[in-house]
Amino acid sequence: MTSPSKPSRTSWIPVAARVGLVVSAVTLFAVSAPVTAVVHGVPVPLAMLVSAVLSLSLGLAPLFPRGSSVAHLAGLAALGLLTAPGTAGPWPVPVTGIIGLSVLLVVLGVRASWRLTTTVWAAAAVVTLALVAVTPGRWAQPDVWATSFVVTAGDTLIVAAAAIVIGQRRSIREELAAARRDVDLEQARRRTVEERSRIARELHDVVAHSMSVVHMQAESAPYRVADLPPAARDEFAAIAETSRTALREMRQLLGTLRGESDAERAPQPRLADLAALVQATRAAGIPVALRLEVDTEDDDAVDRIAQLTVYRIVQEALGNVARHAPGAPTTVTVAHRGTALTVAVANDAPPAGSVPTAPPDDGGFGLAGMRERVSSLGGTVDHGPDHDGGFRVDVVLPALPTTTTPRPAADGGTR
Template sequence: MVLVATGWPILAAVHHVHVAIAMVLAVGQAAAVPLAVRRPIPALLLSTAAALGTTLASDPASGPWPWPVTTLIAFILLVLVVALRHPWRIGAVAWCAGALVGGLGLALESSTAEAALSSATLSNAVVCASIAGGALAVGSALQVLLASRSQLDHERQLTAEEETKRRELQQRNRIAQELHDVVAHSMSVISVQATTAPYRLPGMDEPTRGEFDSIADSSRRALTEMRGLLAILRGDDAADTTPQPTIADIPQLVVTTRSSGAHVELEIDPELLPLGGVTTAGGTGVPGAPSAAGDWSAVVPPASGLTAYRVVQEAISNALRHAPGAAIRVQVSVGDQIGIRIANGPAARGGLVASPGAGLGLKGIRERVSALGGTVKAGPTPEGGFAVKVRLPL
């Protein structure tokens, strides 16, 4: 509106353009600037037509340059807007169009004037072209800068989203691993207890036997369904506030598993035993549950202690699932490293069905141990069983 309000009277009074024509030319030149924000080509055509009309309608004798100041300002603003919002080539076309129209005006003035082009006219032409060229350069540079900042902000947002997804995935994997270690072990023990109850408790009537069979079937189905859920979960953010087990809890783990009817033996270095020693189970002379709590943190780091417990827990669960009725032997020693060996014999005869695994047990053991810089060896034994050997750093 400012360009129209000032350009219209200047064209009419100074350059002797008819009032109606002056209004149309002023409106066309001013309207081209906002139009260039979204429609650069129509804006360029409108601006060129208005500038050409101004050149043709103006009185050459009115001044050294047939364009009024408002037309020059509108042209420079048009070039700046096009350079900011669109590819620099379109801005260059706008600058060239203005230069051509200006050159046409100079030619018309030269043909109608009595003398050659004055130095003032040439100076005005050079100054206008230079300012418009500077506007083109500044607009293009600002466009590149704004695009770079926008791209940088976009990349930062993507990085933040990827970091969030990575943390969520790590949390899911951790939760899945903990669920697999804890729940799968407990369900395996329930399944073994229910399956072996008729053999451990002779004289059981048929209804009771049927109840135990139903419990065994339900626990096996629950294990299968849980593995499917874990497979999905591995593929949100809860803080771990429960106390984590350590290597000190391995004897109790063995006693709990042994109470289900499984044949589990434990050998552990005396220096790792809780204060007060351990009790024996079943008259075998094998260490059982700790009789008092000891200061394990001075011997084994918490991370290594937790990993040692999970390794033993998972290996026992695997043996219960894949070799029902087999004897299991757990050995834990400490020197410059923590040495763990869990071995089981072949599955006992008697019709017990091995439970299929999800393939996460040994993989989880390797992930845990590798994260601490330890080593894992697993494979069949000459006796037909299976053994897992783990070395953990202190």
């Protein structure tokens, strides 16, 4: 049984800081307004207005640091002008003004840049000297305004420096966290590349070697077997051609998995290659009729990605017929209907005496990969058994997909 996790430090600190800031702003208003009115003799409405500006600027400083800083400095200037006629000290920045300015510098140092914090501190010092300069009646009391200036500038300088240190530490911590995230992401990408390379090696070791053996045996069979009938020679030639095609596509797939730039340059099957695919299927003992109602000579009539998808769909469907309904008469129809490309592969029930028919979708990946290819191009696919025991696959694809259409899934996957 796992113990309940404690709230993270980063989850409650921002909430506590916001609550503390609101409490500070409300407290400043509650103290500054009566002190300004009673001690310095400022009219109550003006005292409340100036105190409200100073308090609101503190509450809004995390959201609008520059605007709040300007408003706060303006409130300090107004407070100094309103309290100038009196004789109470400290002046030109009273105690409540020093507290408010210190809180503002803390917020800016932690949440904003150090440049803005130092600029506000320097501007507050200039405002203090300017108030003294424009108030000749106070020149006779240098001990009052000089002490106020030194205390205000010194205290706020220490507060601003501490806030800047905390803010810079926070920024460095965030930058380190971002750098760690980048490192983790890069490591994940590297692991993905290594995994793809491992899969490519395993595919090469498991499949390519066996296919090479099949190719060599098919090529050498006519020379090794005496008095081989012509039909058998043609059969071995078809096996050799099929194995060569499989090896070529396997090399292309391995290049894609390894991220080789030349992999995409390899020639891809087109609609014109459907005739050779059907012929190879006929040589395997499956009677297949091909109906091409599309111009296979015009490469611009149908997008190349759509042509490749159609070829893979027909290839997968004929492979399913060979596995699940061997010897069943099959019809392949590819037609161009307006802006759509339709593909229909239908087979009859397998002849009597053949191997038992497997379920239409027996948990493999052939039809699932077909659906993925079709959906990636924005098309539709429908498949299922016929009432006479056959099976049918109907696909509708856009003939010219838009440039934003994602590419189909990588070659591979059998039922």
